[in-house]
Amino acid sequence: MRKILTFIAFAFSCTLAIAQPNRLITTGTIESLESKILNETRRVWVYVPGSALNDISGPKSYPVLYxxxxxxxxxxxxxxxxxxxxNxxxxxxxxxxxxxxxxxxxxTTSNISGPIRMMGNAVAPTSGGSxxxxxxxxxxxMPFIESKYPTQPYKVFVGHSxxxxxxxxxxxxxxxxxxxxLSIDPxxxxxxxxxxxxxxxVLRNKKFEGKSLYMSIANTLLPGMDSAxxxxxxxMQSQFFRSIMKLDGAFKANKANGLRYGSKFYAADDHNSIPIIxxxxxxxxxxxxxxxxxxAAEIAGFNAETLKRIDAHYESVSKLMGYPVKFPEMMANALAYRFMGEGRMAESEMLFALNIKNYPNSFNVxxxxGEFHEAQGNKQKAIELYKKALSIREFPVTRERMERLLNEK
Structure with a gap:
């Protein structure tokens, strides 16, 4: 189903839902939940990748970024x-x-009861609720999201200022x-x-194996002042910058704690412009x-050793993510059809077989x-595979293809 899957892959790669009655493009859903801990109603904006709606391939679940x-x-x-x-x-x-x-x-992480000089002597009597x-x-x-959406255990936390x-x-x-x-100019x-x-x-005394942090630092320096x-x-005028640089130094001085750490000072960005970069x-x-x-050389010489390298890479990725991650189904599918079109049938079969191993609940694989075996003239095997696909989901094109082969027998 090469042409159909090409269209589906493009459509779902955009991962935007179109509301048909008014043709609006929407990016997510606003959810509300009652918090007993905070004693208030909280609203969250939730985006789910469009591939979650694609029932041509198998069911999917995703890491969550808060x-x-x-x-x-x-x-x-x-x-x-x-x-x-x-990409x-x-x-x-x-x-x-x-x-x-x-x-x-x-x-904010602690309460300040009096005027706050860094905020123009404003007061924040409710501060300290982090x-x-x-x-x-x-x-x-988290339990609310995990009960409603297809989640994986890997979670990312992002905040600015x-x-x-x-x-x-x-x-x-x-x-x-x-x-x-991801801590943006904290x-x-x-x-x-x-x-x-x-x-x-804490950074001197606690281990952070399996954790990663990226921290960005904006240019909040006074005119004419360099970092030194x-x-x-x-x-007070340089405290915002100084405090982040001190933290950056603490992270870099404690590499033995296992944290994967990266940081950068953005000379061209101030506190307000830094989030995007x-x-x-x-x-x-x-x-x-x-x-x-x-x-390009590996594609040209694709063989069993290439498959081993693919498996080794995704085994390593899976360890870091904390759940099984496989070579993307549609990427393998597209490459397999490319090989098939070039007459490289052995390489094509390797990739189609890899997809069946990795995604056994997918109609598409x-x-x-089945298309591969039909092209090879192996009608009986193609019929068996089409039947297996149709047992997962009904699809008219596949049904017609199978019926045609049955009538030719």
Whole structure:
């Protein structure tokens, strides 16, 4: 079903649902849940990859990315994941954008009762609720998402500014909650760098095997000031930058704790412009192990050794992700049909067989292998495979093809 699958692969790679009555393009769903922990109704924006709706291939489940300030960054995050996953730079993921109610309450790690100089002497009497907010995510939001959507255990946590502060809090004090973290220009200055001091101690004494973090640092330096001058400065004006750089130094000084860590200072971006480039670079860093590249030479000389390299790569990826990850079904399918069109039938059969091994519940893998055997003149085997495909789902083209072969016998 080469032509049909080519269309389906394109349509679902866009992963956008079109609402037919008014032709609107939609990217997700707004869900509401009642939180007993926070004593309020919380709204989240949920994106599910369009491939979840594709019943031609087998059932799918996905890692989940939890995004703070979801109402601000949801569309950019979804767009980046769509682009990257389409090119196998990262897995397809469910995105859960958490909309704010009381942002300072939820995303700060300790209470400051008096005026806050870094915020123009504003007061934040409800501040310091980050741990309670993380309890809401762990005990209420995660079970809610996992009960309604096809999830895998790998979880990513992303936040900017105070959201970045809460991401660091989750890593330091609640490391069991997430697998990977993206902290964008975090507000480590909060409460005289209280969480920073805690993190410096914890990073020396705790192991973070299997965890990864990317932290971005914006250019919040005063005009004419370089980073060395900022680190030597003691004034409030450079504290935002200094506090993040101190944390960066603590991560780099404690490599033995097992954390996969990456960071970058963005000289051309300020605190407000940094999220987009951080999402790009953060996902690339966190999932640097994910992509499998078949070289032109390997495609030209495809053989059993190539299959071994594919299996070894995805075995390694599976260990890092914490669940089985296989060579993408549609990628193998497309390459198998390419080989078939070039008359490279042995290589084509290898890939169709790989798909059957990896995706035994997929209609497509049996239908495609059926086409292969039909092209080889093996009608009986093709009929058996078409029957197997149709036992998984009904599809008119496959039904017609099988009936034609039966009538030719």
């Amino acid at each position: 995004l703070l300030d979801g109402d601000a960054h949801f569309l950019s995050m979804v767009g980046m994941i769509q682009q990257f996953s389409r 196998t730079l990262c897995p397809e993921m469910i995105v859960v954008g958490i909309a704010n109610t009381d942002r300072t309450r939820d995303l 741990d309670k907010f993380l309890a809401f995510i762990e005990k209420e939001l 105070f959201g970045g502060l809460t991401v660091i809090n989750a890593l330091i004090n609640h490391p069991h909650m997430f697998s990977a973290y 507000g480590m200055w909060w409460d005289n760098e209280k969480l920073l001091s805690q993190a410096q101690s 001058q900022a680190m030597a400065d003691t004034t 951080s999402i790009h670079d953060g996902l690339r860093s966190i999932f640097s192990f994910y992509q499998f590249n078949l070289t 049996y239908d495609s292998m």
